[in-house]
Amino acid sequence: MMKHASVVVIGGGIVGSAIAFSLLKMKTKNVCVIEKSYVSSGSTGRCAGGIRQQWSSPMNVKLAMRSVKLFEEFEKDVGMNIEYYQGGYLLLAYTDSEVDDFEKNVRMQKSQGLDVEILTSNQIKEKFPFINVEDIKLGSWCQSDGHANPQLANIAYAIAIRKMGGEFLTHTTVTGIDVQNRQIIGVQTDNGYISTKIVVDAAGFEAPKIGSMIGVDIPVHGERHQILVTEAVNHFLDPLVINFNHNYYVRQTHHGSLMMGQGDANPASGEDLGNTIEFLEEMSEKMIKDFPLLKNIHIVRQWSGAYDMSPDAQPIIDESKDISRFIYATGFSGHGFMLAPAVGESVAEMIIHGQTVTTDVSNLKMDRFTIGIEREHNVV
C-alpha cells in the first residue's frame, strides 16, 4: 500500500474506477483507489448495464453521447472486451403525456446530433414482432444506445489501473479523512494511512458517509432496486426496452440471458439489499403480457442493488466549497454505469485543470438544489 498518493479515490465502483483510469491516462501518477469490498461488489456489479443517450436535458444528452464515444473505444483504451453491444434502446409510450414528452425529447435530442427517431406502433411491431404492442402509442428509438457488462467493465478498469501504475486497494475501508485548515492531508483506512491532498468521493449511495467525516453534506440516499436474470436463450432482443408505463426495463445479455428490473412501489433503503417474491410475481406478469414468448423461460437468479438517489435523480459532480480539493461524483440515481467513462474524464479534468475541458457538466453542480430543481423524467 502506497504511503503517499496524489489523488485518493474513495469507492472502486465504475465511477471511481473511471476517474482513476482517466487520471492515469492523463499522466497523473500515484493514483490510489480504495474499495471496501471486492471489485464490482457495490451498485456497479448489481446493475443491468444499459447505456443510453435519450435524456430530457441537453447537457445530459451531451454527457451520455460522450460516454458512448468512450464505450466505443473501451476495448482499445482499457483493454478488455466488455460485451458492449449497440443494439439500441426502445422507449415505449402508452399515454398522451408520454407521447408529448417523447416527441419533445426526440426533437431536442436530434438537435444535439443524436440518431434518435420516433417509431409508430406498427413500426415497432414490424421491427420487434415478439413485443405485444397492444395500447402502445409510439416508441422512441436510438440505435447507438446499447448495453455492456458492468462487472467486466469495472474489473477491466481495475486491471488497467494496476497496469498503469495506480493502486487499486480492495477489502480496505476508509475510516477517516485528515483535514487541516480546510485542506486535506490524508486518508485513514483500516489497512493503513495514505497522505494526499486530493480526495474524490465516489462512494455511491454511501458518499454522504464519507462527506460526513469532514462535515460535507451530500444530499444522496440509497434506494433498493431489484433485478433478475433468466436462463440463456438464443439472441432475439437487440435493444434494451424501457417501459415507463408498465414500470420495467429488459435487455438480453451477450450470454443470452434476459436481465430485467423495475422500480418497486415502496422501495426499501439502499442498506437493505434483500429480495422479495413480489418482485418476481410482478415482473412475471408484465413479461408474460408484453413478451409472451418468455412465458416458459426460467428465472435463474434475483438480486438487488442500491440507486444513489439525488433530489432530482441527476448526478452531483462538484468540488466542495468548504474543503479544498474534496471532489464528489455521486447521486447517479441508477445511471452511473452508462455515464461513468465521460464522468471519469470530466472529473479527471476538474482535478488536473480545475475545470472540465471535454464535456460541460456544470448543470450537475451542487448549487442547483438551492436554485430550484428540474427532475429528470426518464427514470425507471
Place this chain on the structure above:
Amino acid sequence: MKEYDAVVIGGGPAGMAAADVLGDHVKTLILDENDMLGGQLVKQTHKFFGDHVHYASTRGFEIANKFIDKIEKKPVDILTSSTVIGIYPQNTVAYVRNGHEDQVKYKKLIIATGAMERQLPFINSDLPGVYGAGAVQTLMNQYGIFPGKRFLIIGSGNIGLILAYQLAQTGVEVRAIVEALDKIGGYEVHANKAKRLGIPILLKHTIVKAIGDESVQGAIIAEVDDKFNVIAGTEKEIVVDTICISVGLMPITELTEQAKCKIAYIPELGGYVPVRDERMRTTNPDVFVAGDLSSIEEATTAMIEGKLAAMQIVEDVKKIDLEKEISNEIKTLAIFRSGPKSLKIRSGLEKMGIVTPRIEMPKFSPLPNSENGKLHAVIECTEEIPCNSCESACKFDAIKVGENINTPPVFDPLKCTGCAVCVTVCPGLAIFMEKSDESPNATLGIPYEFLPLPKSNEKMWGMDRDGNYVCDLTVKRVVKNPNKTYIVYVDLPKEFVDVVRHVTYPRKENPFVCRCEEITVDQIEKVIDSGITDFEEIKRITRVTMGPCGGKNCKMIILGIISKKTGIPISKLSHGTSRPPVKVVEFSAFLRGDKK
C-alpha cells in the same frame, strides 16, 4: 438309454448349486449347452452381494470356478456343449451333443434354463451395433472382444449398471444409461459406481432410433411421459457406435411347458413362469425348477433355489430326512427377499400361493462418523439390499447388519481399527477409508478396480459422486488385494474428503468445473494467475456459478482451486452470496391460477 436319479438342465448358478447337493446323494447328470458350466456367472467380473455362505464378495466367474471344482470331485456326470431339444414322455430328455442327438431318462428333473434378454422395439434396432447387454458381457468378459468404443446403455437395472461399470473399466466410453422409469432400477450402490465415473443416468428417457446405414453411428433418445410415450421436441442425438439393450429378462419356459408343467403369467416374476411350490416343485411332481426360470432375481437366490430343489429330490428319491435343512434354506430365501427391492418378487410369489414371511428389520441408526483423527471406514450403503459381506468381513465387530441381511449396515467408528478389509469385500464399492485431523490435508482410501494401478506420489484427479473433477490429489500408497479390489490411499485437501469418491489419471482435455457455463479448471487458473483471486471477481469474469445450478455443484471446487493457488485456506475465502430462486422457475409459475 442311461437313466439318472436326477437330471439338471442348465449349468448356471441354480443348476450348479443343485448338482452340488445332488452329487452327494444320488446319481446325477448336469447338461449345459455351453462349453463350460457357469451360465451367466462366467461373464460376471463384479463381486456378488449376499452373505458369506453364498459367495458374497466373490466375483461371478470365481463362483463358477469354485462350483465346477466341487462338482467335478463328485460322482456327477457333466455334459457340456449339449443342447436339450425337448422333454418327451416317459421322463426322457433329448439333447444334441457334437452334432449327435442322444437321450437320457430321469427320475427327477430340475430345469434351470434361466432367462433371456427382452427386446425393445425402436427404429433401426436391427442395425449391427445393437446388442443385448448379456451379449456384450459375453464378448467382452469371456472372449476379450470389444464391440465398440462409445456405448449407450438402455435400461438401468443391475445388468445395465454393472455393464456400464465394466465397460468403463476397460477404458471405453459410456455416453449414457437411459431409463424409462423415473427411478433407477438396480441397486443404488451399483448406480453410484457408474455415476462416479461420470456416466450420466437419464431417467424418464428412452431410445427412439438408432442412426446409421451400415452400422450404428448414433442414437436418438428422448424423454417419455408417465405412460412411456415419447414427448415430442425432447429428442436429442448422441454419437455412439454401440447400443446395449438391458431392459430386463424373461424366463425361458419352453422345456417346462413340454414337461407338462403349468405355466402362469405373473409379470412380477418376469412374465410367463412355471407354477411351483415353496420347494421348487412344479405341477408335474417329477419336475422342479430353479433360478431365473422360476422368477427373475439374481444369482444368490438362484443358488438357494437350486439347493432347495435338490434337497427335495434327495428326500423323494433316497427318503433321507432333510426337513431341517430345507426349512433353513426356505428361511434364507425369505431373508434375501424381505428387502424393499424384492417387493415385486414377494407379490409375484403370493400370486402363486407362496407367502414370503416378513422379517423385521432393526431400526437403522447410523452413528456419527468419528473424526478423532484415526483412519476409519465410511460406509455409504443406505439402501435395503440383501448383503452382509461387510459385517462378515469385520473382525472387530464394528459393522452390524443383523439377522435380516437386507438391513443397511450400522457402523461403530470407535471399534473400527482401520484395517479396511470391509472396503475390499464390499461388492457395491460403497466403503471408503478416511482420516482427517488438524492438518489441512486428509487421507482418503478409495476402492479401485482399474488398470494400470496408480503408484505412490502420482498426481491424480479426485472425482465426485457424479464423476466430476473436484481437485488434484496425490497418491500415498496402493494396497493390493487378491480379490482385485485395490485400495488407493490419497492425500487431498480436507474439505474434499467427503466429496471425492473416485480417482482418475489427469486427462488431456481440461476438466469442466462449472458445467452450467462450461468453464474449465484452466480458465479459472488463468484468471487467478492474472492476479485476480477474489471468488466474486473470478465469478464475474468467468461466469462460474452464474448458471442455473447457482453454484451448487461447483462452488466448493472453485474455492479449492483458489485455495490451492493462493495458499489461503478455504475457510478464510469469501464464498459469495446465495441468491433466490435456489432452483430455476418459469415466469409462468408466478401467474395467478385464473391466468394460467
